[in-house]
Amino acid sequence: xxxxxxACTLLLGALRLMSMAATLxxxxxxxxxxxxxxxxxxxxxxxxxxxxxxKFFAIANGIGSVYSLAVLFIPATKLRRLVVAFDVVxxxxxxxxxxxxxxxxxxxxxGDSHAGWIPICGQVPKFCDHVLAALILGFCGVFIYMFxxxxxxxxxxxPILL
Amino acid sequence: xxxxxxACTLLLGALRLMSMAATLxxxxxxxxxxxxxxxxxxxxxxxxxxxxxxKFFAIANGIGSVYSLAVLFIPATKLRRLVVAFDVVxxxxxxxxxxxxxxxxxxxxxGDSHAGWIPICGQVPKFCDHVLAALILGFCGVFIYMFxxxxxxxxxxxPILL
Numbered sequence: 001x002x003x004x005x006x007a008c009t010l011l012l013g014a015l016r017l018m019s020m021a022a023t024l025x026x027x028x029x030x031x032x033x034x035x036x037x038x039x040x041x042x043x044x045x046x047x048x049x050x051x052x053x054x055k056f057f058a059i060a061n062g063i064g065s066v067y068s069l070a071v072l073f074i075p076a077t078k079l080r081r082l083v084v085a086f087d088v089v090x091x092x093x094x095x096x097x098x099x100x101x102x103x104x105x106x107x108x109x110x111g112d113s114h115a116g117w118i119p120i121c122g123q124v125p126k127f128c129d130h131v132l133a134a135l136i137l138g139f140c141g142v143f144i145y146m147f148x149x150x151x152x153x154x155x156x157x158x159p160i161l162l
Numbered sequence: 163x164x165x166x167x168x169a170c171t172l173l174l175g176a177l178r179l180m181s182m183a184a185t186l187x188x189x190x191x192x193x194x195x196x197x198x199x200x201x202x203x204x205x206x207x208x209x210x211x212x213x214x215x216x217k218f219f220a221i222a223n224g225i226g227s228v229y230s231l232a233v234l235f236i237p238a239t240k241l242r243r244l245v246v247a248f249d250v251v252x253x254x255x256x257x258x259x260x261x262x263x264x265x266x267x268x269x270x271x272x273g274d275s276h277a278g279w280i281p282i283c284g285q286v287p288k289f290c291d292h293v294l295a296a297l298i299l300g301f302c303g304v305f306i307y308m309f310x311x312x313x314x315x316x317x318x319x320x321p322i323l324l
Binding site for chain 2: 046047050051052053080081084085088089091092095096097098099100101102103104106107108112114115116117118120142146149150152153154156157158
């Protein structure tokens with residue numbers, strides 16, 4: 001039983017590390033996304049900070065990675081309630097940022113003919129692929145946090161029935 | 163003490179009702195958002211289902227309202243753990259949908275000069291105002307769910323320190 005508990009603690013620590021790796025990579029891949037193309041002899045740059053949703057995505061994942069690292073050094077058993085409450089806030093922040101970036105990324109890839117917004121990924125494919133990779137990493141972070149939250153609820157909240 | 167517990171249960175029930183009202187109104191306001199304008203003698207329609215993010219927003223809030231209603235009839239004290247776990251999933255769903263709709267709504271209002279996406283709210287102001295109202299209602303739902311989650315964590319998870 002004691003061994004099982006230790007293995008569980010190790011697994012949770014590994015998940016925190018994975019969430020840190022995912023969110024940190026998402027931030028780095030986003031802020032290094034750039035591409036210069038020549039349109040009608042003029043250089044046109046695609047950079048992440050031109051799009052508010054991508055800026056929000058980079059910042060939120062940056063915060064997520066710092067928090068994931070910090071939790072590893074916090075005596076979680078002593079501040080359990082605070083950690084779970086912060087987990088909720090960070091999960092919502094990561095979800096919001098990944099969702100906003102995905103929504104704008106979808107317009108970039110498919111366009112919106114009704115609004116007259118043309119797809120731009122044909123012109124800046126390298127930039128779009130970079131952002132797509134960042135999005136995949138960001139969603140990995142979201143799902144790891146969702147799992148950590150559901151695990152905490154399963155472990156710490158006792159159903160009255162039992 | 164018993165009185166305080168009853169008042170708390172009543173308050174939580176009222177919050178569930180408010181979350182149902184907010185998410186249901188968000189769905190109704192979104193799906194009734196439409197505007198027809200004449201551009202160069204041609205009628206142009208703005209409808210919510212032309213935009214995937216708004217479709218997702220309407221569906222997610224519809225699910226949120228049905229869930230909020232259902233929870234009122236579930237013996238929450240008996241299925242406490244399950245309800246809190248579902249609260250996490252619904253909170254994430256509502257957060258993701260509101261955030262995606264806000265991201266696309268921001269492009270609709272401000273445009274994105276770097277991507278060549280023009281703002282469209284000047285042409286369809288009634289449609290944009292409708293969507294803005296739906297977004298405000300959607301975010302009300304998100305914050306009520308966030309509060310419910312944090313309250314559950316505060317109430318049911320005991321810190322080891324105490």
